[in-house]
Amino acid sequence: MNGTDPSPSELAEFRAEVAAWLEQHKPADPGFLLPQTFMEVGSDQQLEFLREWQHKLWSAGYLGVHWPSEYGGRGMHAAFQHEVDRELRRQRTPITFNVIGLGWAGPLILDIGTDQQKALYIKGILSAEDIWCQGFSEPDHGSDLGNAQTRAVRDGDDYVINGSKIWTTMGNYARYMILLARTDPSAERKYDGLSFFLSPMEARGIETRPIQKITGEYGFTETFFTDARIPASCLIGGEGNGWRVAMQTLQYERGAAAGAAGGLPQVRISVSDLIDDIRHLRRDGQPLLEDPVVRDRLVELIMEEKALGLADRRTGLPGLNTDYPLSLPLSFKLRASEYQRRMRQYGLELQGGLGSLYVGDEQAVAGGFWQRAYFNNFATTIGGGTSQIQANIIGEQVLGLPKS
Amino acid sequence: MPMNNMQMVFGDEQGMLLDSARAFCRDRSTMPAVRALLPSAQGFDPQVWQQMAALGWLGVAVAEDFGGSGLGISSAVPLVECMGKHLLTTPFIDTTLVARVLQQAAGSDLSQRYLPDIVGGQIASLALLESEDWGDPAIGVTATPAKSGLQLSGAKTQVAYAEVAELFLVSVMYQGVARLLVVPTAAVPSAAVSRQTCIDETRRCARVDFSGVSVGMENLLPGDADSTLREVMLLGALLYAAEAAGSAAACMDLTAEYLKTRHQFGRPIGSYQALKHPMVEVLVAMENARSFVYHAASLVNEATPDRDAESACRMAKAQASEALKFAGDRAVQFHGGMGFTYECDAQLYIRRAQWSQQVFGDAYHHRKRLASLLLDS
Numbered sequence A: 001m002n003g004t005d006p007s008p009s010e011l012a013e014f015r016a017e018v019a020a021w022l023e024q025h026k027p028a029d030p031g032f033l034l035p036q037t038f039m040e041v042g043s044d045q046q047l048e049f050l051r052e053w054q055h056k057l058w059s060a061g062y063l064g065v066h067w068p069s070e071y072g073g074r075g076m077h078a079a080f081q082h083e084v085d086r087e088l089r090r091q092r093t094p095i096t097f098n099v100i101g102l103g104w105a106g107p108l109i110l111d112i113g114t115d116q117q118k119a120l121y122i123k124g125i126l127s128a129e130d131i132w133c134q135g136f137s138e139p140d141h142g143s144d145l146g147n148a149q150t151r152a153v154r155d156g157d158d159y160v161i162n163g164s165k166i167w168t169t170m171g172n173y174a175r176y177m178i179l180l181a182r183t184d185p186s187a188e189r190k191y192d193g194l195s196f197f198l199s200p201m202e203a204r205g206i207e208t209r210p211i212q213k214i215t216g217e218y219g220f221t222e223t224f225f226t227d228a229r230i231p232a233s234c235l236i237g238g239e240g241n242g243w244r245v246a247m248q249t250l251q252y253e254r255g256a257a258a259g260a261a262g263g264l265p266q267v268r269i270s271v272s273d274l275i276d277d278i279r280h281l282r283r284d285g286q287p288l289l290e291d292p293v294v295r296d297r298l299v300e301l302i303m304e305e306k307a308l309g310l311a312d313r314r315t316g317l318p319g320l321n322t323d324y325p326l327s328l329p330l331s332f333k334l335r336a337s338e339y340q341r342r343m344r345q346y347g348l349e350l351q352g353g354l355g356s357l358y359v360g361d362e363q364a365v366a367g368g369f370w371q372r373a374y375f376n377n378f379a380t381t382i383g384g385g386t387s388q389i390q391a392n393i394i395g396e397q398v399l400g401l402p403k404s
Numbered sequence B: 001m002p003m004n005n006m007q008m009v010f011g012d013e014q015g016m017l018l019d020s021a022r023a024f025c026r027d028r029s030t031m032p033a034v035r036a037l038l039p040s041a042q043g044f045d046p047q048v049w050q051q052m053a054a055l056g057w058l059g060v061a062v063a064e065d066f067g068g069s070g071l072g073i074s075s076a077v078p079l080v081e082c083m084g085k086h087l088l089t090t091p092f093i094d095t096t097l098v099a100r101v102l103q104q105a106a107g108s109d110l111s112q113r114y115l116p117d118i119v120g121g122q123i124a125s126l127a128l129l130e131s132e133d134w135g136d137p138a139i140g141v142t143a144t145p146a147k148s149g150l151q152l153s154g155a156k157t158q159v160a161y162a163e164v165a166e167l168f169l170v171s172v173m174y175q176g177v178a179r180l181l182v183v184p185t186a187a188v189p190s191a192a193v194s195r196q197t198c199i200d201e202t203r204r205c206a207r208v209d210f211s212g213v214s215v216g217m218e219n220l221l222p223g224d225a226d227s228t229l230r231e232v233m234l235l236g237a238l239l240y241a242a243e244a245a246g247s248a249a250a251c252m253d254l255t256a257e258y259l260k261t262r263h264q265f266g267r268p269i270g271s272y273q274a275l276k277h278p279m280v281e282v283l284v285a286m287e288n289a290r291s292f293v294y295h296a297a298s299l300v301n302e303a304t305p306d307r308d309a310e311s312a313c314r315m316a317k318a319q320a321s322e323a324l325k326f327a328g329d330r331a332v333q334f335h336g337g338m339g340f341t342y343e344c345d346a347q348l349y350i351r352r353a354q355w356s357q358q359v360f361g362d363a364y365h366h367r368k369r370l371a372s373l374l375l376d377s
């Protein structure tokens, strides 16, 4: 946070300026499919388009508004960035796709990095010159992240890395990776043997292999390390502290901690979009929206979406959260991602026979938007810690239940 | 679309009210005290009721002119949530609703006659329901002009605390129009009040047969009652939703505590995800209910509820009903054999859940009306 809270009129003025700029500069429909989240950047064409858009937004002064000016931000109050973010949502712009940099690595480096690391990395994150990826999950260790086995061995001024990571979003486009690796395999607790690196992806011995996704598109890779050498200055948070740093990173990722540069990490999809798209469809010879069971289910979904917005609002009123203070922030990811899954799944069910068509079919409702959106949503119920893992965390930390 | 209204306010005044409500309910409504009242005739402690009056709680919906605090009905919400959390059950909700109606719709003569007494602790109750159907707009009780005013015919059911109330606010048909009528209980013979057996044993209610009762013309509230009835149905839904949200939280805490202490197979049973994960669902359902309740409370104060306020009250009741129903059901199951006993407090919540979900309309009742508000644009 910088300075005192801005006045509503200052914010409104800023918002109007952003709105006007966006009206004029937001990109037109490129004529090819754009990613709904940063986890779906699967083609060079998409990448270049999104890189150019993020660069333009940052150049105009609308990304990382509250990040320090010496590193490419503007040193303003975070409330100004929130205004930008809301306007991006409202005007339905393309996403700001460098999310691992903007949302997780960036705030982490600003919070605990050295001045040298800040100078080296932050500006490139904002400008989209440097794309970031995350090397946490391994083929044999996903939810059990603390058991990661990729090795990092100190050798003079370098660390030598061996092993493999998987599900690396944008692994084939990234310049840097936040990497969790094992520096001390003999540590008594598995967590204590881990260290956290800001690793270059261009080092010799690092290779990526794209993996095709459920949608048929691309977006993540398997990443192999074979005697890859990275400078020891890439270490962040100190050797042996990797688990603590990784947990801090996940707080940003799950929306439980502030600090992100802002932007639009994913296209906002609302049940009201769904209602618009299916309004013309029929069931049993009647308009779909006259079916009482359909109506009831839609109202449940509308309520669930509204409850998410109200919970956000409530988070800002601490007096209403005194009895379970961690409950809303820790459950944000679970509530939002599971709601979207149910809502999008219903979006297919409502289409009747048209629900069996897919993207590419001329008759598919909204071009197969809901089909693609439903499948893609599993990225949010699996990635960043699965819903089941989130439920463990909430049960243990909010309700005080014993560990599983 | 009412979906976009996210208003929620919580000021210092409400914070202070909440703090004092917390302390009061914790002290006055311990579990042994709740248990001791279950078999009692009245169902509540008259001393506690008088203390609530002394704290000014019965006057939140009443203007200063009539002895109230003029804080507004929304201030009753944190009070009721606290009462729900501690199962402190009194005629508070119904009395507050009657006070609100008199304040808004009665005109100054009736208000002057009844409101100051209500603020001072006189119990008032709503007599609206006639059958199992909370959604039935028809009114069967009639008021016909007679020599000395109005003569009533017909009965109401589930009238809260009817045996101790001093006045009823009754919906009647008068010359073909729905009207509201103040009936002092002095005008109702005691044989006309027959106690009903509530599934939630912390409450009391009765069937009241108004046939043959006569009251003065001046007890008729002015004007058509349709909009007042609509409003009181929404506010009743909101207050019972706030109470249910509080009870759901208490029920969740009770179960979580058991899951930490009870061991089987050498582990605390709360370490099993088959129990842990549903508890998280209870938490989320309860928190969502609270969010709707606070949102609705921010929209209902003075004016008659607009579309946004209506939608918020309905969402609050629909969500809170489901949350408490789920919490109570899981509480019994997760206590095992102990959960099947009368001694286990889980029974208090599962019983309350069945009462709460029906009063002022169940979840489906409200979602059905929300569908019209939200989908038929």
Ligand SMILES: Cc1cc2nc3c(=O)[nH]c(=O)nc-3n(C[C@H](O)[C@H](O)[C@H](O)COP(=O)(O)OP(=O)(O)OC[C@H]3O[C@@H](n4cnc5c(N)ncnc54)[C@H](O)[C@@H]3O)c2cc1C
Pocket (backbone or CB within 6 Å): A039, A133, A134, A135, A136, A137, A138, A139, A140, A141, A142, A143, A144, A166, A167, A168, A169, A170, A220, A378, A379, A382, A383, A384, A385, A386, A387, A388, A389, A392, A404, B273
């Ligand atoms: C689209 C997408 C993008 C991703 N991007 C990245 C990325 O950029 N970088 C990165 O490092 N990772 C990324 N991931 C990986 C993601 O973090 C892991 O997939 C996730 O943590 C789960 O690990 P897993 O796949 O090994 O599944 P597993 O851990 O094997 O889980 C399998 C199933 O078992 C359940 N399960 C496991 N343990 C428990 C438990 N203790 N209690 C209850 N249930 C349990 C899980 O919920 C799941 O349903 C991405 C994943 C997806 C889908």
